[in-house]
């Protein structure tokens with residue numbers, strides 16, 4: 049499932065940022081921005097074990113409003129680059145020790161390191 053943006057169907061890369069400590073969770077979803085925010089909020093309220101909900105509940109950090117918490121990083125048409133772009137955004141947060149994604153899926157990446165040095 050993906051979101052229609054003009055004439056294109058795209059997937060959006062989202063960043064969910066803790067309003068207390070700024071740690072971030074990066075993911076890609078085809079659902080609408082507000083629908084995804086509601087899913088994150090419901091996970092928090094029901095103590096379901098998502099990385100973001102787990103962080104907020106264990107560290108007693110609040111679940112902030114959508115304008116302080118969620119950010120669209122990029123829209124991407126479905127295709128071969130979709131997962132690579134997600135891994136890059138996750139790696140970017142990982143490189144500054146600011147991520148809430150599953151660390152076991154993050155591997156050293158010299159290309160991502162080079163891209164981050166250019167920014």
Ligand SMILES: [Zn+2]
Pocket residue numbers: 066067068069070071103104107109
């Ligand atoms: Zn936090």
